[in-house]
Amino acid sequence: MSPALRRRENISGYLFLLPSLVFFVGFVVIPMIMCVVTSFYDANMNLNTPDVFIGFGNYVELWQDPVFIKALVNTFIIVGVSVPFVCAFSLWVASVIYKMREGLLSFFRIVFYLPVVTGSVAVTVVWKWMYNNYYGIFNHLLKGAGIIDSNINWLGDPKxxxxxxxxxxxxxxxxxxxxxxxxxxxxxxxxxVEAAEVDGATNFQVFWRIKWRQIMPTTLYILVITTINSFQCFALIQLLTSGGPNYATETVMYYIYYTAFKLYRFGYGNAMGVILAIFIGLLSALQFRLAKEK
Amino acid sequence: MKKSKDNGQSVAYRIISFIVLLVLALIFIFPLYWIVTGMFKPPAAINSPTPQWWPQEWTLRNITELFSRRTAPLFGNLSITVPGAVRWMINTVFMAVMAMILTCVTASMAGYALAKKRFFGRTLLFSLIVAAMALPKQVILVPLVREISALGLYDNIWAVIFPTVGWPFGVFLMKQFAEGIPGEMLEAARIDGASELRTFTSVVTPMIKPGIGALAIFTFINSWNDYFMQLIMLTSNSNLTISLGIATMQAENSTDFGLIMAGAALAAVPIIIVFLLFQKYFTKGITMGAVKG
Structure with missing residues (x-):
């Protein structure tokens, strides 16, 4: 490359990146840094009162905060249940539908995507009605089937x-x-697949020995995004239970929201954010490791 | 003939799995069905311990109720007032469209530069973008609120638009698409004396059109449904989005399920229609974004 061309590449490269970088740095990188920095301060929402540096004060307090511990445990339960289930369920559905005719395939793909598109608020309010103690369909159906004797207050019962x-x-x-x-x-x-079938491999063998290996990168990606999503479960909690009853549904994400925007303890909320990011990072790294070993 | 093995996967298994799949499909559609039918049920049918699977008596009461609450100015601080739900809808469409346009323009430019330009610091920058994507988005929202307040944008619809544009997924996606542009085409444009901008608009853009389509629909839907960001950034009645407005109504009238279903339908049905119209692009965006993810 001639020096003139290299200069042109450098300049034009940066010019094309500039608009995107302004937003990326301004609204992603800076808040990210601020999150870590503020976590060492006693900070509140008010911009006029100066933040007070307290070192690891927030982090020390976190581990002595029973609500945070409860939130952490609940979050891990959610992640531990949903990640394997989502992976297994979606793999099964996909394996049944992927060979179908295009129309049928699209139909099922759309149906299972519907709850995502519907949006968390619309989905949540209708479930709230379905779970309702008096007017919900679950109590009606389960009583009709003889599984329960009296109405259960689903969202109000810590169990x-x-x-x-x-x-x-x-x-x-x-x-x-x-x-x-x-x-x-x-x-x-x-x-x-065909070679294996000619060799007399069963469907089961074909799946585990060939298909499963080839879709490994996808599985890994799904594990990571599902983990991140489950860790961030928020709208459901905020609209249905506000973390209750008696902190039974408190999650880290909801507790961050609560401390930052209800108690206005910004530094404390950010310290939790840092912890959450560390956990997600560790879990993703672990999943990569496991996948590589296999 | 080669299919014989496939059929060996017993017919019974196939039939059973198809039935299970249909039942699951019904379960997944049901909440939406319940919203749409609930919207037309009178309070007596809704507040009854025995659910009506199909509305026996149809009413528009919930919809008129929805459009009689919380009036707000039509636009800005205009003196023409409209029901809150109308204003929230305008806000939501404005937000989603602006986020979509800005994201597509900035991300396609940046994706092209990262894929095709050999500039200093390119690899480092790309690694930074990928690393940022792996972090939980919501963690940065708390400090973001303070930053937005300092910028004087708090409780302003732009406060939810800018951070959406900054999220690096779009850049990543557009880079994937731009990799496919043959270098000779760019070379030819340069030899013809086309300016950089001209090369971008008349050579690059047509080639990455499917990518832009995917990103557009993806951003539109995500922005529409990004409840958490809207919740922490917007507060006053005339600045709410439709999701926020419904959540607020829900908090105020928690037992009027008919009214809330009407609101949920208003929030969900338009975005579902958009999704159905463009789902091919959408599916493509999801899979392309994951290829090297």
Missing amino acids: YALWCIIIILLTTSVGQPIVLYVSALSNVDQSL
Whole structure:
């Protein structure tokens, strides 16, 4: 490359990037840095009162905060249940539908994507009605089937509330993984599959030995996005239970919102954000490791 | 003939799995069905322990109720007032369209530069973008609120538009599409004496059109449904989005499920129609964004 051309490439490259960089740096990178910095301060919403540096004060307090611990445990329950379930469920659905005619395939893909597109608020309010103690269909159906004797206050009972949230979360989480798995399965190298079949491999063997290996990158991607999504479960909690009853559905994301925007403890909220990011990062790294070893 | 093995996967398994799939499909459609039918049920049918699977008596009461609450100015601080729901709809469409346009323009330019330009610091910048994508988006929203307040944008619709544009997924997606542009075409344009901008608009843009389509629909839907960001950035009645407005109504009239279903339908049906119209692009965007993810 001639120096003149190199200069032109440099300048034009940066000019094309500039508009995007302004937004990326301004609204993603700076808040990211601020999140870490503010977590070492006693800071509030008011811009006129100066923040007070307290070192690891917020972090120390976090581990002595029973609500935070409870939120962390609940978050891990949500992640632990939803991630494997979403992966297995969407792989199964995808494996059933990916060979179907185009029309039928689109139909199922759309149906399982619907709860995502419907939006968290619309989805949540209708589930709230379905879970309702007096007018909800669940109590009606379960009583009709003789499974329960009297109405259960699903969202108001600490025994059930978290599971009710997880069920809704699952229906809004499988859409994207199904789309991804369908595309991955139809891209599996057909010659390998045929060769194995000629050699007399069973369907089961073909799946585990060939297909499963080839869709591994997709599985990994799905694991990571589902983990991130489950960690950030928020709208459901805020609209259905506000973390209650008795912190039974408190999650880290909801507690961050609560401390930052209801108690106006910005530094404390950011410290939780940092912890959350670390957990997500560790979990993603672990998933990459496991996938590589296999 | 080669299919014989496939059919060996017993017919019974196939039939059973198809039935299970249909049942699941019904379950997934049901909430939407319940919203749309609930919207037309009178309070007596809604507040009854025995649900009506199909409305026995149809009413527009919920819809008129929805459009009689919380009046707001039609636009800005105009003296013409409209029902809150109308204003929220205008805000939401404005927000989603602006986020979509800005994202598509900035991301396609940046994606092209990252894929095709050999400039200093390119690899480093791209790694930074990928790393940012792996972080939980909502974690940055708390500090973002303070930044937005400092910029004087708090409780302003632009406060939810700008951060959406900054999210690097679009740049990543457009880079994937721009990789496919043959270098010879760019070379030819340069030899013909086309300016950089001209090369971009008349050579690059037509080639990455499917990508722009995918990103446009993706951004539109995500921005429409990004409840958390809207919740923390917008407060006053005339600045709410439709999701926020419905959430507020829900908090005020938590037992009037008919009214709330009408609101939920207003928030969900338009975006579902948009999704159905453009779902091919959408599916493409999801899969392309994951290829090297």
